[in-house]
Amino acid sequence: MIDLQGNPYYLDQDQCQWVNDRRKKMSLEEKLGQLFFVIGLEKDPQKLYELYQKIPFGGIMYRPDYAASIKERNEYLQEHVDIPLLVAANLEAGGIGIAVDGTSFASQMEVAATGDKENAYLLGKVSAAEGKSVGVNLAFAPVCDIDRNWRNPITNTRTYGSDPQVVLQMAGEYMRGCREENVAVSLKHFPGDGCDERDQHLVTTVNDLSCEEWDSTYGHIYQELIQQGAQTVMVGHIMQPAYSRRIRPEIRDEEIMPGSCSEEVVNGLLREKLGFNGVVLTDAANMLGYCGAMSRREQIPATINAGCDMILFGKNLEEDYSYLKAAVLNGVVSMERIDQSVTRILALKASLHLHDKKAGNWCREEDSVREDLKEESGKIVGCEKFRKLAARCADQAITLVKDTQHLLPVTPDTHRRVWLHIAGDQPGFAGGAKCKDWVLNALTEAGFEVDYYDHEQARIEDTMIAMEEIRQKYDVIMYFSNVINASYQTVARINWHGMVAEDGPYYVKEVPTLFVSFGNPYGYVDVPMIRTMINAYHASETTVQAVVQKITGKNPFRGISPVDPFCGMFGAKL
Incomplete structure (x- = not known):
């Protein structure tokens, strides 16, 4: 029995009536369509509607595009479909998760590094406000994973760190921000990522905790957030062998399935043990971690029988x-x-009042942003006040991991000539972007003379330059790393260029050298010879500017690392 008047729906009698009446009128084809959550790759809204006419899907997710384009698609679809759609986006780091002209607020780990739960609330508030303004009503966030394994290439800065209590507190505040904007959330990735060192996009991964360990960590997080009213949970392609065996003692190892198609994980653990009454979605069903578990013909029905309500994306x-x-x-x-x-699914839509939306109002819901966050222009997406909040968060988060050589501050007066290296510079999850131009501009505007080493032109001869020549030419060497966690990669580590790592830190004992990471907070493992290390957790123009302010001593370092940046390694703090 599904309690429509209880957590997380809290429907009134009229809403309950709509759910039951609508379901009774639906054909088999309409009902089955509701169980599919598609990816809206097509930019032409009419073509998206043509897809809906073939299979009346229940939800759609978009990859980031300009706000106007996303808004146009959503308004057209919602005006034409028979049953209003759930519209989702990866709002993990701000409105940038749906609108490229939105606010790149912060990664979850950056928020955690501030130690201030208000920033987690603001992350949810800004993400939801910008998302809602273009028609999003469901955030695929917060990430509730725990970064237990520093080698994991996909959790990393997407998480609130390695402390379960911090994850719980910050995720709860993110939810509060979304709730105020009437945007639903999706806790992910149940039963919990961050234990394995592999990416579930590529293989079925394993949460290898005992039942007792799981209960006190991931289980505690999910239990509390479910009680706080989380409307949906996204189940990952992650096994939890201990609970599969406890719930089904006779199970054989080869029968233990990824959570997304495991009856023990969804019905047994999530529904029965944790009491979740909301909508369960799979993570993307086109990932290798899902596709490799069983034949597709068997797997799709098994996923629904396991207790999942909606299948995200798919192969075909x-x-x-x-x-x-x-x-x-x-x-x-x-x-x-x-x-x-x-x-x-219908109850979730009713709880968001999608069933009684008026025509033309899908992307113009009354703004509930706090008075002190509003702009006179009425602009929401990418507005100046949101950008200032992001800058404040960055200022509070940037962490001085170590400076055992007592190099800082570095200013144009003390170290004018900079040899700049950028290690890894690719966009990833959480709104990360390339940082080269931002770094060059920020250092130049600060008064430094910058010589950028283009690793694309790296030659083995570069490692043969005389030490004295480097000492005479440069006052400081700066390494900015933008190695960001992203899907479908086996590691999130620095890859040096050329035959013999021509862009590597060969001159650390000759010229003062510092290292800044805008991504992976465990960058130390690849540059242990550099004795000044800064973690910034997020690649954005705002964060780059804040880092330069701190390097030059204009602002103090305030951040506290949410993880062990030294990975417990010998000599790491030297």
Whole structure:
């Protein structure tokens, strides 16, 4: 029995009536369509609607584009579909997760480094306000993973760190910010990423904690956030062998499935033990961690029977839909089971008041942003006040990991000539972007003379330059690393260029050298010879400017590391 008047829906009688009446009127095809959450890669809204006419999907997610384009697609679709859509985005780091002209507020780890839960609330508030203004009603956030394994290439700065209590507190505040904007959240990635050193985009990964360890860490986080009203949970392609065995003692090792298609994990652990009454989504069903578990024909029905309500993305929508329909017609999946999911999905939509939206109001909901955050112009996406909040967060977060050589501050008066190296500079999750131009501009504007080493032109001869020549030419060497966690990669580590790492830190004993990381907070492991290290956690123009302010001594370092940046290694703090 699904409690529509309880947590997380809290529907009134009229809303309950709409859910039940709407479900009863739906055809089998309409019901099955609701269980699919598609990726909106097509920019033409009419073509998206043509897809909906073939398979009436229940939700859509977009990759970031300009706000005007996202808004146009959402307004067109919502005006034409029969049942309003859930519209989602990865709002992990600000409105940048849906609108490229939105605010790049902060990564979750940057927020945690401030030690101030108000920044987590503001991250949720800004993300939801900007998302809502273009039609988003569901944030695929907060990330509730714990960064237990520093080698994990996908959790990293997407998390609030390695302390479960910090993760819980910050995630709860993010939820509060979203709730005020009437944007639902999705806790992810159940049963919890961050233990394995592999990426579930590439393989099925393992949460290897005992039941007792899980209960006191991931379990505690999810239990509390569920009680606080989280509307959806995203289940990852992550095994939890200990609980699979406890819930089903006779299970064989080869029968332990990723959480996304595991009845023990979804129905047993999430629904029965934790009491979750909301909507359960899979993580993207086109990931290798999902696709490698069983045949597609079996897996799609198994995922629904396991307790998931919506399948995110997929390999081929029409084929996945046909597999589910065949399973229902053949009795593999019962209509009762389908109706359960449809009821939850409709209830979520009703709780967000999507069923009573007026025409033309999908992206113009009354602004609930706090008075002190509003701008007179009424602008929301990328507004100046949000950018100032992001700058304040960066100022509070940037962490001096070590300066055992007592190099700082570095100013144009003391170290005017800079040899600049940028190690790794690719965009990733959480709104990260390339930082080269920002760094060059910020250092130049601060008064430094900057000589940029272009690693694309690296030659083995560069390692043969006389030490004296380097000492005479430069006052300081600066390494800025922008190695960011991203999907479908096996590691998040620095890769030097050339045959013999021509851009590596060969001259640390000749010229004072410092290292700044805008991504991976464990950068020390690849540059232990550098004795001045700064973690900034997020690549944005705002963060770059804040880092330069701190390097030059204009602002003090305030951040506290949410993880062990030294990875417990010998000699790390020297």
